[in-house]
Amino acid sequence: MTPPLHFSTLAVHAGRRPTPEDPDLSPPIRRATTFLQHPAVHELTDAGDWETPLVYSRYGAPNAADAEEVLAALEGAERAVLFASGMAAIHAMLMHVFPDGRGRIALARQIYGGTTALLSKALTSLGFEVSLFDVRDTADLTAALDEGAGLVHVEGISNPAVAVADLPRLADQAHRAGALLSVDSTFATPVVQRPLEHGADLVVHSATKALAGHSDVTAGVVLGSAARMESVAGYRKLTGAILDPAAAWLLRRSLSTLGLRVAAQCRAASALAQALKERAEVTRVHYPGLADDPGHGLASRVLEGGLYGSMLAFELAAGDEGTRAFVSRLQLAVDAPSLGGVETLVSIPHLMSHTGLSEAERLGVGFGPGCIRVACGIEHPEDLVADFVGALGAG
Ligand code: PLP
16 A cells, blocks of 8 residues: 555555455454464474464464554554553553563553552552652653653543643653653544654553444554564563454454544534533533633644544532432433443543542542543434433433
8 A cells, every 4th residue: 555545544444455365355253273384384483483474373363463454554653462451451561661570650640540550559569660740740740750760651631631641742751861651542542643643652542442432342452663562462472461353353343433433422522512611510621622621722732633532521510419310310321431432421430430539639630529521422412412411401
């Protein structure tokens, strides 16, 4: 294919193409766990190359490789390495940066709770150390880097208050201190932001979310340079968390419609944010697409094509006590803890992702009492607005 092709074209045509020998438009699901070793394969494996030839399913397999090629093309990365979940991908990425199992990470406070838990419950006992910093605060990161952090890890758009990270500034700060920048780009997807173009060294996604997009696949991916990904794939081979062929097939199929789905989700989020802002029952709306959102100027610089993401959060005047009752009045949006699917989901951060945090700690992360997180799906924006406005009005 002749570069540069547009995103929507790559989403359909990157990777495997039908040939006379392999004519299926939709690739077969290849379930084999082991493959014939013949002289051409022996030549490669005898020379130490266990990656190029098909050898054994844990080392690499055709459906995962198909999806990886498309993911790499969409993210603008040299290579992608697929995992059985987002957490397995984050774990492998951390072990790639700190292969001897010790080192300091500057971790944004505005980060998925599972990432914090991985570090605090599993990796600090090995020798990982964490310096927390506020992703919006330059001096705070400087302090974390002064403590010797070798990796800065952030989310480009974070949970739940959709704070936008200034990736070019973060990459610059990290690199000046001799550290790497890794970005969890799950909320943004490559439709809204491609962190490698802003100076990041490594990108991870929970592909369970918009990349797979239909709430029926658990997957994760790490992306970056070929050399880095060789090491990440080597770790995957050792630890075994490769994605199953059927899940990889579903993921690859979903990627063809990623741009359409995410654009529709962003339109829905924008309409909903505008509508919620007008309501007396709502004290605050967090959405970087709103002109008066504190992150709007930055978002307009670092996010793509006038899209501000599919996620928003808002705070009810009724406070925490009003959140469960509000959610129970929604007719379309579903109370479920994920994002990026075709259906709109809501969750209550103080009861779910940020349970146990004091009010002051929640304010530190960027959200106040009565907060509801909304992950927009692809429903018609007018129907979604009517659902939320109806639930507010009936309170
Ligand atoms: N990163 C973010 C931003 C997430 O929201 C999640 C899950 O919700 C993960 C990583 C972990 O992904 P998975 O559930 O696929 O392991």
